[in-house]
Amino acid sequence: MPSSSDSVKVAVRVRPFNQREKNAGSKCVLSMNGSTTVITNPENNDKKTFSFDHSYWSHDSSREDENGVFVPDSSNSNYADQRRVFSDLGQGVLDNAWQGYNAALFAYGQTGAGKSYSMIGYGPNKGIVPITCEELFKAIEDNQDKTKQLQVSFSMLEIYNEQVRDLLVKTKPQAGGLKIRQNPQTGFYVEGLKQVPVRDYNEIEKLMEQGTVNRTTASTNMNATSSRSHMVITIRFAQVFKNADGQSNTRSSDINLVDLAGSERADSTGATGDRLKEGSAINQSLSTLGNVISALADLAMGKKKVLVPYRDSVLTKLLQSALGGNSRTIMIAALSPADINYDETLSTLRYADRAKKIQNKAVVNESPTDRLIRELKEENAKLLEALKKQGGVGRSDDLRHLLEENEKKMQSMTMTWEQRLEEARISDNHARIENTGSEVTLEPLNNAKIYVNGHRIHKKIRLENLSRLKFGSSCLFLHVGLPSERKQSDNIDRYDYDYFMMELADHREVSVDLHSQGVYESNDNLNHMRVFQEYMDLIPQISEANAISEELKKGIKFEPEIKSQASHDAKVTTSNKEVIIRVSNPNTKKVWIWSKIKFLHRKDLMDEMYVKWLDSENVHLPRDKDPFWDPVEDIFLGSCHVLLQSLSYCVDTDEHFTLHNYHGKEEAVMQVQIYPSTPSGDYIGDESIVEPKELVGKRFDFVLKLPQCMGVRWTMEDNSRGIYCKSQFRDQAVVKTKTVWGKSYAELGFKHQFTVKKIDMEFIRYLQSHNLVLELWGTQVNDEVHKGHRNGATNGEEEADSLKDECESLKKENFKLKQTVHKQKEAVSLQKTKKVSQTKETPPKNGNLKAALEKQEKSLDEVSHSLSSCVGALKESVANTLKKAKS
Ligand SMILES: Nc1ncnc2c1ncn2[C@@H]1O[C@H](COP(=O)(O)OP(=O)(O)OP(=O)(O)O)[C@@H](O)[C@H]1O
Known part of the structure; x- marks a missing residue:
């Protein structure tokens, strides 16, 4: 049994810019030289170099030939076309298959980077899978050897949400998907997966078409499914050798062709800060694949005691032999050239770099007891009989019968058109399309949703050549006009999915106008x-x-x-x-x-x-x-920026500022007062204007006052809502106003004193270059906690807020009084000394005042203390209520 140690072959391929990238004036961050790929960071021009088995440049220097196939545009062009990629990668897979090795070809990369293009291809630009199949059948035809029978079967599955679905079966997938079983000799396999015997490439093409349709219509509401699911096509190729004594020996090979989910999906597994921490199963296969590759790379580098986590996901279970096992494995990493995708492209290159290190042990599958061959043998027993009679691969009644049976089964399980249309939100009488011979008209019926060139239409219109139509939730069509309307210059290819989406976005079908959000402002950014x-x-x-x-x-x-x-x-x-x-x-x-x-x-x-x-x-x-549920939270409404420069001259600010939301829309108007103050918070007055440098080395106090906020849209829209404002000065603690509920004219009554112990030049520079950002936040009633408490009534939290405010102002009053008491004390003791130096006198008159003030001071201390503990207790009780409600 020959065996060979083989590292995974890795190729990378960069595609051309798409229309969107061209419109945005994207720059290419990749360059290639031989097998080397260099990526340049567009922000700092840092370069990183990677070396692979192949680096394919398919970005430019190509032309379309008369059949619509992209080929190099000149003899010195370095453009790598589909044929070149096949002859480097696919041909090797085929040769391996003839020798009886398993082979696997993975396509990895960000959504839209070109995985499907390389694997399947588009139109006349066929990818590795169809060319491999085509070439396999060509070779079979050329290899009409009487001593051996050649059998090919085809299966196509999808792994989505850790469930396996047979793509050659059109019914809704059974709950939980197909079962994964383990065979002690051959490893994991999918129970009940349809293996369709095929006789020529056309049959494979039909099956692939069918499988692709099933994949995209699994749910019409899920257009983007392909970027989240993995597709595995397996071509099982068996050569049955007949000895002179009638004994048979079989050599078989599984060719696994894997189109992986978009690599960016791996990011969302660790959704930070989300309460639903357990994560979703959708990306499990992709992240486990990464872990398996890392573990195998570690093993190959000589690391001991590495556990390869094959069992952690469906994909890695099924492809165990392709990864570090009995397979010749190739990975093609699809790269986007655009600067905006730099981070993703770099991470794809790193992933590919790790995959290079995997060592596989490919072994020829020759054992006649091999489970896979036995299964194939059983399934094709009748077929073999017929083939033997005819002396080669050809049509036989038995074969036809077998295939017809398969087809019938599939048809009986087909989803009805009615079901599909219902899922796509297309009603019974959605529209009337009329072709009078000279024009084609379209009329929406029953107020059905139809968009033409991005606009919703409500009445009958004449369809122009190349009109873009959207029916229901997700059906997109391009209307190719009557022959007389068509022009030579019509370029149907430009109306791709991106084009439709951009058009719909431009016409606000997708609800937000990008222009108003300033996204288009500077395309060079x-x-x-x-x-x-x-x-x-x-x-x-x-x-x-x-x-x-x-x-x-x-x-x-x-x-x-x-x-x-x-x-x-x-x-x-x-x-x-x-x-x-x-x-x-x-x-x-x-x-x-x-x-x-x-x-x-x-x-x-x-x-x-x-x-x-x-x-x-x-x-x-x-x-x-429940992924749709979240507890209520505070929402950022808008902000305003108040220049701090005047403070460095000790000049005060008293103005009304408009608070704008992210799109520049007015949310409210706020009165803002900022003035330099005495250490006790008193207004200093205009005469205090100074040169900034005079402040250096001194203590600095200033007060921020937010008396009111007017015209608050948030509360105008719904008076069960509230608002508060918060701000942070430099690195000091965040300050927050009280929450005012249900008022579009909110009396905030906020005052806070900021103190800087000793000013330095850096602080002056800060004042001269920074703003104080005042953020307006919206609060919402938590219905669970506050049932019945709203509508003007106060609740615990609010009481705590207002008590806190009261306590603060009492404390300030208390501070002032203490200062007065202190002054009085000083005056008293001064008088005492004076008296002592004169003659003995009657006790001073203000002895009573002193006693009264001391008493007041004591009682204020008590009030302040009891209020503080009251606020503490209230806070605690509010926190408990909230905790209870949450639990
Ligand atoms: N090498 C290439 N030459 C020309 N066009 C390409 C090439 N690679 C990709 N494209 C084009 O780029 C677009 C996106 O490619 P493709 O659909 O293959 O991406 P993908 O990675 O498979 O995306 P998804 O994950 O959504 O399936 C397609 O319009 C395709 O025609």
Whole structure:
């Protein structure tokens, strides 16, 4: 039994810019020279070099030939076309298969980086899988050897949410998916997976088409499924040798072709700060694959006692032999050239670099007792008989019968059109399309949702050539006009999924106008482009989340938004933006803000929930497990920036500032007073104007007063809401006003004194270059905790707030009184000394005053003390109530 130690072959391939990247003026961060790939950090020009078995440049220097196939545009072009990739990688897989080795080919990389292009291909640009199959059958035809029978069978499965689904079966997947079993000799396999015997490439092509359709229509509401599921195609190739004595020996090979989920999904497993910590099963296979690769790389580097976690996920179980086992393995890492994807591309390169180190032990599968061959033998017993009679591969009644049976079975399990249309939200009489011979018209019926070129239409219109149509939730069509309307220059290819999505986004179908959010402001800014891409990528996921919410009657709405860091930045130098998701319940008017990572994590859980629901499982989850549920939280409404420069001249500020939200919309107006003060907080007055440097070395006090906030939209929209304002001066503690509930004109009555013990030049510079950011936050009633307490009535928290305020002002009054007492004491003792130096006198008149003040001081201390403990007790009781309510 020959065996050979073989490291995993790794190739990387960079694709051309897509339209979106071209529009954004993207720069290419990759360069290749021979087998070397260099990536340049667009922010600091740092270069990192990687070396692989192959580095394929498919970014530019290509042209389309007369058949629509991309080929190098000149003899010195370094463009790597599909044929070249096949002859380097696919041909080796085929040769191995003839020799009886298992082979596996993985495509890894970020969504949209070109995995499917390399594996399957598009149109005439066929990828490795079809070319491999085509070449296999060509070789079979050329190899008509009477002493051996050649059998090929095909299976296609999808791993989604750690469940295996047979893509050659069209029914809704059974709950829990197909079972994974283990054979002590051959390892893990999928029980009941359809292995379809195939006779030529056309049959494989048909099956692949069918499988791809099944994959995308598994749920019409889940367009983006392909980026979250792994697809495994297995071509089982067996050569049955006949000895002269009639004994047979079989050599077989499994060729596994794996299109992995988008690598960026691995990020969302560790959704930080989310209460649903257990995570989703969707990315388990991808992150386990990473762990398996790392462990195998460690082993190959000589590390001892490394446990390879094959059993941690379905994918790694099924591909155990392909990873560090009995297989010749190839990985092709798809790379995006665009600067905005630098981080993802770098991490793909690192992943590929680790995979290089895996050592496999490929062994020829010759054992006649091999389970796989036995199964194939059983399934094809009849077929073999017929083939023997005919002396080769050809059509036989038995074979036809077997295939027809398979087809019949599949058809009986097909999802009806009605079911598919219902899932796509297309009603019975959705639209009327008429072709009069000279024009084609489209008319929405029953107020059905139809968009043409990004606009919702309500009445009959004439369709222009190349109109883009969207029906229901997710059906997109391109209308190719009547022959007389078509032009030579029509470029149908440009109307890809991205194009439709961008058009819909531009016309606000996707609910937010990017222009108003300032995303387009400066296209040269890398961060803005990255945000734009993230935003666009999230749109289909958000539509899906909305559709699932609607279907499961969750009443929750998701909208993408752009958060501008400048709203929180005291220097306003950052223009960085990030995508956030506004989650709202229009019925209860509750609002939440989720980070992109949190949304993706929750979306995976929603998908799991939805799949269960489709399986008619009970999807009622307790709140702490429900991805749609979150406790109420405070929402950032808007902010304003108050220049601190005048403070460095000891000049005060008393102005009304408008608070703007992330999109620059007015949220409220706030009166802001800032003035330099005495250590006791008294206003110093205008005569105190100084040159900043005169302040150096001295103590500095200033007061921030926020008397009121007016025209608050948040509370105007719903008076069960409240607001408060918070701010942070330099590195001092955050200060917060009280919460005012249900008032669009809120009396905040806030006053806080800031003290800097000793001023230095750095502090002066800070005042001259920074702002004080005042953030307005919205609060929402927690219905569970506050049932019945709202509508004007106060609750524990509010009482605690107002008592705290009262206590603060009493303390201040107390401080002032103490100072007066102190002054009086001093005056008394001065008088005493005077008297002593003169003659003995009657006790001073102000002895009574002193006693009275001392008494008052004592009682104020008591009041203050008892108020503090009262506030403490109240806080504790509020915290307990909240804890109880949460638990
Ligand atoms: N080498 C290439 N040459 C020309 N076009 C390419 C190449 N690679 C990818 N593309 C184009 O880039 C787009 C995205 O590629 P593809 O669909 O293969 O990405 P993917 O990584 O499979 O995405 P997903 O994870 O969503 O399935 C497609 O329009 C494809 O035609």
